[in-house]
Amino acid sequence: MKPIFTSYATADGGREGHVKSSDGLIDLNLVMPGGDSNETGSNPEQLFAAGYAACYDGALNLMAEKQNKDIDSKVTGAVSLLKDEQDNGFKIGVQLDVEVKGVSQEEAEELTTAAHQFCPYSKATRGNIDVTINTKAQ
Template sequence: MTKIETVLFTGKAHTTASGGDSASRSHDGRLDIKLSPGIASNGAAAEHLFAAVQPHPTAEQLFAGAWSACFSAAIGLAAKERRVVLPPDLALDVEVDLGMTGGAYFLQARIDVSVPGVAREVAEAIVHAADEMCPYSKATRGNIDVVIKLI
C-alpha cells in the first residue's frame, strides 16, 4: 500500500448518532447531511438515508460523511448483537485526505470514535466488529491507509 507523502486536501465530517437527530456535518459547513430512518424496499426501517442540505461539498467530505454514517450504523448493529445500549452522545469524526506520492493521487483516512459511558474493552470490541462489517471499511481495507481510534 502506498502512503501519502503530501496531503493536498482533507475532507472532515462529524457524525452524531442520536435517533431522529442524526447528522453528518463538515467542519466548514459545506456538507450538512441529515440522517433519518427510512423505509427499505422490503418495508423494514432502514438504518440511515441521506438528505443533502448544503450544495457543493467536496468528494472527500461526501466520502467522509457517507463512511461515518455507514460506520455509525455498523456500530449500532454491533452493539445490538452484544446487547449493549449505546449512549445518545455517540460520535464519529472521519477525516479523508487527498494527497500525492510522486505524481499519483491517493486517499488516506482517520476515524475517531467516541462512545462515552461504555467500558473501553466493550467499546473496542464494538468498533472492531463495526469495522469488519461496514462496507466502506471493507472497500478501503488494504487499498488506503486507515487509522481507527477510540477516543
C-alpha cells in the same frame, strides 16, 4: 448479489463542478480546497467522510445491539487527499474518531473492531486505503 437499494448522484465539472443526487437532497457546488476561488462548496473528500462516518456509526450500533450493549456513539470522519509517492499521483487516507458512551474502553475497542469488519465502507476500502480508527470511551 441482488442490491437492497441503489442511490444515484451525478457529478458534472469534476472537482470544480456540481454534484446532485437523483432525489435532490444533495445538490452542491464543488470547489477545490485551498484553491484560488472565492466560491463555497463541498469536495469529494468531504462527501466521502460524511458517508463513511454515517455507515461506520450504523455498523457500530448494530454490533452493540447484537452484543446487548446500550451505547451512544458519534463518529467523525476525516478524509485526506495525499500525494502518492509510487505514481506521483494522489490517494486518500481516512481517520475515524469514534466516541462511545455506555461501555468501557476495552468494550468500545472491541465494538469498533467488529464494526470495521462489518461496515460496507470498511470492506470497500480494506487493502486500498489506510484507515485509522481512534476509539474513546466516555
